[in-house]
Amino acid sequence: MPDQVNDFLKDYQAFAQQSWDAWMRYLQQSGAPAPFGAGPAAMAPSEDLLTRSLSSLKAYGSWLQQAAGGAGGMGPLGNWQQPAAMQPFLAAFSQPFAQTIAGIDTPSAFGLEHQWQSWLQAMQRSGMSGMAGVGGMGGMGAMGAMGAMPGAMPSQMPNFGLTREAQKDQQALTAAIHEYMQISARYQALLQQVNTQGIARLQEMLGQRTEPGKQVDSMKALYDLWVDAMEEAYANMALSDEYRDVFGALVNAQMQVRKLQQQQTEQMCRELGIPTRSEVDSLGQRVQQLRRELQASRQREIQSVPDNSEVDALQAEIAELKRELAASKASKIRPIARKSDDNDNKTAAASRAKTARSASGKRK
Amino acid sequence: MHTPLHIDPQQAFNEMAGFQRKLAAGVQNLRGLTEQEYANTPREAIYSEDKLTLWHMKGSSNPTAKVPTLIVYALVNTVWMTDLQEDRSLVRNLLAQGEDVYLIDWGYPDGADRWLTLDDYLNGYLDRCVDVVRKRHGLDAINLLGICQGGTFSLCYTAMHPEKVKNLITMVTPVDFRTPDNMLSQWVQSMDVDLFVNTMGNIPAELMNWVYLMLKPLRLNQQKYVGMVDILDNPNELKNFLRMERWIFDSPDQAGEAFRQFIKEFFQQNKLIKGDLQIGKQPVDLGMISQPILNIYATQDHLVPPDASRPLGRHVSTTDYTELAFKGGHIGIYVSGRAQREVAPAIHQWLRDRS
Structure with missing residues (x-):
């Protein structure tokens, strides 16, 4: 075999x-x-x-x-309960767990290492490699080597001289990257715990499938069971307070690194006369405010001008009322007798009665 | 006692070989497949502003409903989930029932939209869309159908402009953002959102997608694609799969300011149900909502857990509140076979009873 x-x-x-x-x-x-x-x-x-x-x-x-x-x-596979077996x-x-986690580490997500390298290359190409600390950082390769960065600016060293501000910026960036790496290691440790807990959960699940008919009978079924176990372990971890804090700290640390990178890039752009992200943002903010004011102005305009359809309807109604009024006036000058025979009869009868009452009164 | 693993070694080898065979053959089937189109139900653009387009969806016959329904989708992903493919389209099903359907496509924000706030979205864009539909139909109020974050927006809008909404339908809508089973909420609690937005500007779609994939990393990043190998020899299923992939990953960036407000005030401070939310200068009080409400949630929703949706009934003042539990997930509520049979007819019936 x-x-x-x-x-x-x-x-x-x-x-x-x-x-x-x-x-x-x-x-x-x-x-x-x-x-x-x-x-x-x-x-x-x-x-x-x-x-x-x-x-x-x-x-x-x-x-x-x-x-x-x-x-x-x-x-x-008869002796599955034996750890060695x-x-x-x-x-x-x-392997599939590690590969999955690594496979989704996209550049815009937590692939800070990719971004770091691109940024560094851009800085070097643009002539900024002479800047305090930048050239040295080029030797770090992966960010995992942060602790042993040749030429990296020590974060606690006092700054002085013409490049004092640049040194300070670089120290801040070095410290931020260092913090990011530490938190990233804590995050990876949590994911490793998920792996361990997931495997333990898988063993539990397998323990519940010893009856004929419930057994796992294919590699795919075993894989699916493993996914269930891992997702369960992952969900428990992802909903924990510890994960919440480490995840939040990881995001914040990465943002701090990016912010400092952006500041350095902006400094370089200013020196080269290139518009910066902050300037573009500032313009965007003003444009947005103008757009709001424009919309508000349009709304006020719409509200101050009566709706044409409403005016048309009102005019039509007035015209109709005028017609009715004219018709009513016309009817008042028409002879009463013309209205209807009934009315004629009633009027004549009333007139006769009045005359009779009058005559009777006079007689009294 | 028996062993739980009843796998014959020969069978295991056959599975391996079978997997590779399907994979090798699948390459041939993928060749020549172009970008998969959505359902593309006939529609007419009746209003546009900046990146936004307001669409009037056209059915094969004239609508019988007297009050139109405006679909308000989330800012994340695109509204075309409601019209994904011909036989899986909430929009088509609603049209077939006789509803008159409009929908808002928010578009793809870029740097120019970085400063759009929730006030701009709700009291600006959404309000103007509602006015356009109201005027078009000569009505004081129309129906709103809000989906996910769009459902939250619809609730806010109705609370701020109650006179313009006749009936309100919310689908998989978060209301209580701090339930213990809400993974997204848990993850943002310790985030410094100001630092995040100030640094990122607009939030890239790819980052948003990464977060969603990390909700179930193995199922969504690996098991799904392992399962795909089984349909590589089925052109129709493969097209459906690729169409869904397009929808999942072809998503817009998030306008930075609106994102900042949403994470802070909804996810972190849970202001919507606390009653101290303000959009622009207007307070948002769910207690102002006296319109009939149909609240549809998915029992297996991993993005908006049922416990995040169900509290709505406790916070609104309407006496006409209906809940509908759909047996499925956040996406299945639009595209599953069950959804085609159940969701649109339920919405139509509920609206008809209130017409």
Whole structure:
């Protein structure tokens, strides 16, 4: 069996590689729609982004390979309760989790490292590498090496001389990056706890599936169960006060770094006579205020001018009333007898009665 | 006792090979597929301002409803979730029931919109859209159908302009922003929103998408795509999948100031139900809402948990309040088969009873 397993895995690896290559070729074709994943970013013709797009599938493929390799070696998986026997499965699950978390670390989200490198390159290209601290930071490579940054400006060193302000700015940035890295490490530790708790939850779930009919009978079913367990563990963590505080601190720390980067960039732009983000924002704010005033003015105008349709309706009503009034006046000068026979009769009778009463009175 | 894993090694190998085979074949099926269109129900633009467009949606026959309904969508994502594809369209279903439907497409804010406030959105854009529809129909008041954040906006608007709203429908709408099961709320509580907005300006759509994906990272970033492999050989299902992907990721940036206000005053301070919310110069008191309300929530909503929606009934003064629990999630309430059968007819019936 082990030889067969090895042969199969060898063939599988070759097949899988061909498959991934075909997908990469497809994605690299110009005009191919973004198949899935992080939208506009997935459409960018960068191999890095394409790899990210495929990372979820690749993670699953790798897990299948690793877990099934374990399955092959373990036979029917009868001794799942033994930690050693389950190890191949459990170890295999760490990879898709880590890959998923890393795969969604997009440039505009928490990929501060990518941003940092782009910013640094831009600063160096623009001639700012001579600025205190910037050149030194170029040697840090990944931000993970922050603690050992060659040439980084010590955050507590007093500043003096012509470049005093630049030194101060650089110290603040160094301190902010340092804080970000510390909080990022705390955040990663929480995610690692999720991984551990998720695996423990998976074992519990498996323990509830020992009855025939409830057993896990495919690799996909096992994977789905693992996802359920991990999501449960993740939700518990994500709703905790600890996660709330670390997440908030992570966002705040990243924003602090970005803010200081922006300040330095603006300083450089001012020196080069290029409009800055603050200036554009300031203009935007004024334009928005003008737009509001314009709208308010339009509204006042609309309210001060009567609605034409209402005026038309009122005019029509007045005209109708005038017609009725004229008709009424005309009717008053018409002879009464013309109105109707009934009225004529009633009027004549009343007249006769009046005459009679009058005559009778006179007689009295 | 039996083992919980009843997986034959040979079967495991077959699964692996099958997965790779489907994946390899799937590349062929993806070739030639272009960007998937939404339902594109016939419509007419009747008003536009800045990035906003007010659409009048056209059914195959004239509407029978006398009072039109204006759909107010969230600023996040696009309103086309309500008209996603021909056989999964809330808009089409409402039109088929005889409703007269308008909807607001907020557009894609850019740097010029960085300073738009909630006052600009609600007492500006939304109010002007309502006026356009009212005037067009010669009515004092129209129906509002608010969705998600758009539902929250509709509540605020109705409280501020009660004379312009006849009936109010809210769908998957957050009202209490501080319930313990609300992950988004939990995450923003320790955030310095002022620093965030001052630094970012407008909030990039990609960042918003990242946050939504992180609500269920494995399910939304991995399991979904593993599942996709099974439909790679089904062109129709694949198109539906890609269309949904388009909707999920083709989303607008958020205007910085409006975002700042929304996170601070709604998520962090929960002012909507505390009663001390103010939009512009106008107080927002949910107690002012005496209009009939239909509040629809999704029982499995991971973005707006039912507990965030259900408290609405306790804070409004209307005596005509109806709740409808939809068995599904935040997106399923628009696109699932069950939604096609249940949601639009329920809305239509409720409106007809109040026409």
